[in-house]
Amino acid sequence: MSDMLNVVVDGLWRQGNKSLAVRLVAEGGETLPDWLPGAHIDVHLPCGLIRQYSLTGPRTGESYLICVGRETASRGGSRYIHETLRPGQRLLVSVPRNLFALQQAERVLLMAAGIGITPLYAMALELEAAGTPFTLHYSVKSHESAAFRRELSQFTQGECVIHAASPRAGLAEHIPEPEAGLHLYVCGPAGFMEKVREVATAKRWMEGNIHAEAFQPVALAAGSNxxxxxxxxxxxxxxxxxxxxxxxxxxxxxxxxxxxxxxxxxxxxxxxxxxxxxxxxxxxxxxxxxxxxxxxxxxxxxxxxxxxxxxxxxxx
Ligand code: FES
Structure with a gap:
């Protein structure tokens, strides 16, 4: 299977008090296929589950970094990674795929909630390197639960503002009036992303300037019967x-x-x-x-x- 990669868990460490960062390296030590921010990999877990995780952190070629939130209503993937996965364990992953790539922009607004920070942190690093101005709004339950908190405080081309409040609070204030060269990327729970899109649309943002990626399974409509x-x-x-x-x-x-x-x-x-x-x-x-x-x-x-x-x- 040429689109699959044999990797080894090279490291596991806490990111905030709710998430676990997982570094993967090629089993044979070779360079891993390159990727761009917004890309994800399918991770085939030994428990039989296949889960998608965004790649995050700096692109090095030597390793892939993912970050997995601890979900109370886990469908199994989060629980397995938090409770069972160990350094040295072999895994099968897909080559990176990107359905959420950065577009050419003069300025970028990144809106993350919870573990939705993972692709947006990678985007922020890319924008920083390219000298593209950006603002990252990152909503978390508490400051202690924020992942990559130290890294996010070190940007010079853009800024990251962490909000320990309801992810929906302040959206009208954080989403400015639309501009042709301004693109918005949003990632987080479905309800948060819907609200961001609703606020942006109400401010007459163009559909093509709003980019979203879901992290949760799409829920059945409320009131399904x-x-x-x-x-x-x-x-x-x-x-x-x-x-x-x-x-x-x-x-x-x-x-x-x-x-x-x-x-x-x-x-x-x-x-x-x-x-x-x-x-x-x-x-x-x-x-x-x-x-x-x-x-x-x-x-x-x-x-x-x-x-x-x-x-x-x-x-x-
Ligand atoms: S299985 Fe991935 S979109 Fe349905």
């Missing part, structure tokens, strides 16, 4: 099954013996995108652009999206 049931139909066989509110389309297909290519199961990697033949998709992924979600030849992310129509026919 039995009325949210719809039917998924497979075009090639005509088979149809109900998708209840507490299951994803992918789960229903798998339960009925249909193979679904899955990776992140969070709507961020694109592995499960499948053509839509008929029906109106309720897009919940963050891997497709708004234009793609409204286009003629639409695709549905089977791991997280749902349906506005009573039936969704997919091209499988």
């Amino acid at each position: 039995a009325a949210d049931v719809f039917t998924i139909a497979v075009a090639s066989t005509g088979e149809r099954w109900p998708v209840p509110a507490d299951k994803t389309i992918a789960q229903v297909l798998q339960e009925n013996g249909v193979a679904v290519p899955l990776s992140c199961e969070m709507g961020i990697c694109g592995a499960c995108l499948t053509p839509v033949i008929d029906g109106v998709v309720d897009h919940r992924d963050t891997v497709q652009s708004e234009a793609e979600k409204c286009g003629v030849n639409q695709q549905v992310a089977l791991c997280c999206s749902r349906s506005h129509s009573r039936e969704l026919v997919i091209g499988l």
Whole structure:
């Protein structure tokens, strides 16, 4: 598998009181493939889980650095890394992929909440090196929980402001009026990112100047109930099954013996995108652009999206 890398855990250390930094080096000591800020790797954990983590810190070629928050509602990946992973352990990771790359800009606004700091810290380092002015707003529950606190205080081209308050507090103040050369990057919990987008849109920011990456699985809509049931139909066989509110389309297909290519199961990697033949998709992924979600030849992310129509026919 040429797109996979054998790595070894070279170091683990605390970042704030809630996160763990993990340094990975190539098992054979060779140079690792280069990456740009915003890139992530799939980490194949020995417990059978595959999780996506943003690369962070300086780009050295000798190692990859990820940082993993301690999640109370962990789906298993965070718990395994915090409780079981040890230095010297071998892991399989993908080569870096970037769905959240920095665009050419005169000035940059970075907005992070919680562990969403990881790609934005890498972006801040890149902007610092390029001499591009930036402001990083980093919202945390408490100053003690902030990751990379010392590193974030040493910028000269930009500044980092840590807010130990509700991530949504002060957004209207932190997001300025739009400018053509000003780009905004946001990363954190889905609710925080939605709020940032809402505030920026209300201030008439252009869609193309707002860049977002999700770290949490896309949640079912608040108030999901039995009325949210719809039917998924497979075009090639005509088979149809109900998708209840507490299951994803992918789960229903798998339960009925249909193979679904899955990776992140969070709507961020694109592995499960499948053509839509008929029906109106309720897009919940963050891997497709708004234009793609409204286009003629639409695709549905089977791991997280749902349906506005009573039936969704997919091209499988
Ligand atoms: S599995 Fe990654 S977007 Fe669905």
